Amino acid sequence: GQQLNQSPQSMFIQEGEDVSMNCTSSSIFNTWLWYKQDPGEGPVLLIALYKAGELTSNGRLTAQFGITRKDSFLNISASIPSDVGIYFCAGQYTSGSRLTFGEGTQLTVNP
């Protein structure tokens, strides 16, 4: 099945650093979603983006829906140890259609 290109695959950072990850696709999407998966748990929705160019924040997290509708990025500012986990992007063409997931970015934060 189709996959999104998500990068980087993994990141090792120090507490307090900012983090940036992104997803690109050959297809356009009308919705971009960012999920976080804590170790041993299911993914939880962090941010949903519905419009090209949209920039949305959720606390220390900021995500943007690319103008071309083929990409999105997620920034985390001032990282803390509980930010550890796998971050997934997902694209959705219409409400109710299947999500296409990226491969995930494994984030490790050293105290």
Place this chain on the structure above:
Amino acid sequence: DGGITQSPKYLFRKEGQNVTLSCEQNLNHDAMYWYRQDPGQGLRLIYYSQIVNDFQKGDIAEGYSVSREKKESFPLTVTSAQKNPTAFYLCASSINRINGYTFGSGTRLTVV
């Protein structure tokens, strides 16, 4: 509170045995999905169902079977034909007018 429940959290089985993983949701969601996740890897779709009594194969359906007799329930059976069944299994659900999926907390299956 509404949610999606997977049970059990950890499951051990002997090689050659079939095993069924439970997924129940009380969110009144129409669609349900099963994903497999291997260490350090992304989510791979096994089966999905958009309506009761109907389901479709995903990308890696071989060795798995599902049923959707009730809207709330979408059990996954890992059969002895699945060559490498040890993995983390995630169930999700969605409703047509809302974007995105709600995931369960997963079942870790170990076959020895």
